[in-house]
Amino acid sequence: MKEKIVAIVPGAGIGRRLGPGTNKTFEVLGGKPLVARVLETLESVEEIDEIIPVIKDEYMASAAALIEEYRITKVRRIAPGGAERQDSVFRGLKLVENPDSIVVIHDGARPLVEPVHIRKAIISLEGCDGVVVGVPVKDTVKEAMGGMIRRTLDRGTLWAVQTPQVFRFRVLYAAYEKAMQESFYATDDSALVERSGGAVRIVQGAYTNIKITTPEDLLAAEGFLKAGGLA
Numbered sequence: 001m002k003e004k005i006v007a008i009v010p011g012a013g014i015g016r017r018l019g020p021g022t023n024k025t026f027e028v029l030g031g032k033p034l035v036a037r038v039l040e041t042l043e044s045v046e047e048i049d050e051i052i053p054v055i056k057d058e059y060m061a062s063a064a065a066l067i068e069e070y071r072i073t074k075v076r077r078i079a080p081g082g083a084e085r086q087d088s089v090f091r092g093l094k095l096v097e098n099p100d101s102i103v104v105i106h107d108g109a110r111p112l113v114e115p116v117h118i119r120k121a122i123i124s125l126e127g128c129d130g131v132v133v134g135v136p137v138k139d140t141v142k143e144a145m146g147g148m149i150r151r152t153l154d155r156g157t158l159w160a161v162q163t164p165q166v167f168r169f170r171v172l173y174a175a176y177e178k179a180m181q182e183s184f185y186a187t188d189d190s191a192l193v194e195r196s197g198g199a200v201r202i203v204q205g206a207y208t209n210i211k212i213t214t215p216e217d218l219l220a221a222e223g224f225l226k227a228g229g230l231a
Contacts, residue, residue: 008092011108012081025108037111129198130167133205134159
């Protein structure tokens with residue numbers, strides 16, 4: 001029997017850098033809310049059986065209306081968002097019914113993800129505990145403290161990590177439970193699995209798969225839409 005694949009979409013971020021009171025996943029890009037673009041893409045990936053968005057309580061009604069408007073049939077439940085991204089993902093994980101599932105985590109603020117990279121991450125899970133999508137770093141990266149450079153890192157070994165990130169549910173849930181019990185917070189899901197000793201593979205994604213964090217990111221995403229036919 002095929003393993004069930006569940007996608008969790010954390011979309012409860014406030015988006016302070018986009019402007020006061022902004023819920024960034026509902027920001028509009030090319031005529032569509034960011035989260036609608038993400039849900040449509042996940043809906044189109046045949047391998048994904050269910051999608052669980054994670055949304056702040058005050059935006060639940062808006063999310064439900066959006067899901068109906070864009071005919072997202074794979075959403076059956078919406079999880080309430082938490083204080084931090086990690087809290088939100090954990091709430092989504094608690095709604096996964098089958099412990100033998102594979103879980104795809106993809107940020108609601110990365111609207112330009114392409115189905116090919118989601119599929120690549122899922123396929124690449126064979127033989128490991130998790131897979132992250134990323135791109136090799138282009139710039140020279142320096143480690144600094146107090147305004148002074150401490151060292152220059154080897155760019156050839158560095159990747160900028162994105163989502164989707166794909167894991168076996170049992171491994172990811174155990175890593176989350178451990179982190180939450182120890183009040184340890186990380187900026188991505190992979191860090192928790194790595195911390196628990198899991199083997200995580202990285203596969204190449206796309207430089208267009210940017211996270212919308214600032215107004216400049218929205219402008220860049222609009223440019224990618226126009227140039228790449230991603231609209």
